[in-house]
Amino acid sequence: MAMIIGCIMLFALAHQTLSTGQRPFLAMKQHLSPGLAWVWAIAALGSSIIWGFSHYPLAAGMLEEAIEVAFSFSLKGEGEDTGRQVYLFGLAVLVWIGCATTVWNYGKGASGVRLFENGIKILSLLIIVSFGWVVVSASLNGSVSWSVLLWGFVPHSLPDDAIGVTTMMAALGTAVGINMTFVYGYTILRRGWGREDGELARYDIVLGLVIPYLIVTSLISIAAAASLYDGESTIQNRLAPAQAGAMFAATGMGEFAGRLIFPLGVLGMAIGSLVMHMLTCGAAAAEMFDLEENSTAYRLACLIPTPAVLGVFLWSSMGPYVILPTSAFCGLLLPIAYIGWLILNNRREYLGDDMPNGTRALAYNSAMTLCVLVVVSSVVYSTLVALGWL
Template sequence: MIGPAPMPEPPPSEPDSIRGLPMVEPPDPAALAAERRWLVELDRAPAPRRWWAFLKRGGPGYLQAALTLGGGTAASSLFAGAAFGYRLLWVAPVAMLLGVVMMAAVAHQTLSTGLRPFPAMKRYAGPVFAYGWAGGALLASIVWHFAQYSLAGAVLEDIAAVAGASLPRALGGALVLAWAVVVVAGLGGSARWTRLFDDGLRLLVYAIVLCFGFVVLRTGIHDPAALLRGYLACEIPAGRDGVSGLAVVISGLAAAVGVNMVFLYPYTLLARGWGRAHRRLARFDLVAGMFLPYLLATSLMVIATANVLHYGDAPFSGTRLSPVEAAAALAPVVGDTWGRVVFDLGVLGMAMSTIALHMLCAGFVCSEVFGWKVGSGRYRLACLLPAPGVLGAVFWGDMAIWLAVPTTILCGALLPLAYLGFLRLQRSRAYLGEDRPRGLLGAAWFGGMVLATLTITVFLAWYAVSKGPGFLRALSG
């Protein structure tokens, strides 16, 4: 397993207990030294050669892409394409670009100091920020787990139906849970297994993109000029059939990066032993491993759905659209057998990758808050905290009204709280020392972080005002 360059000696005032990540099986020191020499050599190489080497090596950016490419992203992308055609293609890249700005700051802080982010935030920003961040990450990973199993069970049922078989959603959910438990159980204890997991997730992200790319090839491009305008115009369309274009835009801007992603990311850096020497690689990895796959997958889903449901003859009610309903609508165009199955497999890959990473995030949160070693028995048990989400394969439709609104509001409030904590850390001389970004670039970076925080805050306010009263009426009725 690859890992970091050794950190400089901590100052006497800095407790060693918050430096580095306690692991049952830490990265191999010899491998770390070899990678450090490799990175030093690449620093002197031409940019194209360096980028190609970084692309082949990869990093935890793919994990973030796999986590955010879940059921919520699938549903919002399909809905945007069906309701508004190509006009909202700009939302996904803008949303993820804001996420990259914030995640790059998290990487810079973590790799520059070598300190674990939770105790660092507790010490240099305040306990309220730290515990709000950890609590939001754990809550989001548990509650939104139910929706992922609902999606996985539904597409497995649809794939079985295409094959002329019957697969109950409960059984499909159980199969996915068994897969996730086996995969996550090996993480943190075996460097080889962790590397296989990284490579597997990278392949899964590529497979998701290829599946949706196949669908777009079959449907074609309705209007190339409109496609280009969709990326460049940044327009907010008027409502259609009671669906607000502004609501879809705000939801899309806020959904790209979740509070559990922000918690998981720096710990995946530390689990690899990454340090100062990896800062350039980490920035590249956020673009190549997180931004580009997210952009491709969401764009292809919007385009495919727009071709059939917005510009085509297939009916769209303007109220709701599930991925399985989209697969059925696409079937006459892409093929009722293989085309439909390929689309379903892309959606299934999104759900399965998110399920595994929700479990991984729960393990990291509990290990950090309670001081457990990554890879220990207690860490593995903590990874199972989201496992009851398998009930979502059958019951999510009944549970969503009671869980979705309050969880979105609560986790939505905790994400900007975490962002405010990272804003404080980004400006903290006591924390970053000489690594604190300065000058015009530092100001622009900080401004991007503020913009990302404001975007999340606006979404939370809009969601609370628009959805909160209905939830309270349902609760009291």
């Protein structure tokens, strides 16, 4: 349901952007509210910076794990922790260099950048294929009950504990991040798409976002349940590289390949997110300060999240203090942005003849209204729980 909500709202954004050819920030500023447009841009920029503080430590940690497996080099447990922290910082800087180079040459077709982008896609695809192989292997061994599994995809019960309800409500409210809502419109405009590409955009959202997400989460859940869960232990929130490596090795991949695939796959996903953070900051700054795309000022704006590299040192201490306010601020703004798109979808002076009418308008408005209500409910509930009022 969470992905369906995000899908519906991105459908609406794509329809508006491609029908008018107008950039989303400018559309919201001119046809709805300049203040809302600015807050939306600031929230997208701010969240991209803050979440980078968690992504760089993740990327550095996965790169460290891959180096340890490939070259048997590690500073883990070597006396003082300072040396390892500096080492991780150096790895984070390497990740930053790769991301910055990609963003600075984005869309130019440079062979080096294409190679880097394709490498990241291959790494991300590799982990998906690996989890898929684990599922196939477990299925052949009789470790997967497909009838029970398929029944589990049918909603037939709701969580009855506070943790379960909070997790479900948080997922409903954050299926699509505030930075994704901001940068997506610019992404499809940069591709040169127009009014005639509306159906292509919908296929792009479903095939490029929804289906891959469903496949990845399903494969990881099935693989972990079949290979790691004994039916009695408490389920943990994270899958450790050692656990994933053992799971892959048990399917015949070998210990070396098994231990290497997981950190490289997660590294690829983390780098993809960091590149999106940079592009979001560039797009937001370009709109707020009227910067020309691909100008020097625009490229420097893409580097606004650079301080997040220090997350290697800071995230463990700052994380608990910034996660709540950042999530609350962005979470509260997300339904406001959704309401803005709902209003714009019914503005004839904005959409002209492309404004939905009749049955199509009823379907659009009903779906978008339901999405707004669900997201607002989830944000309010999650905020009350975080404040300790529930």
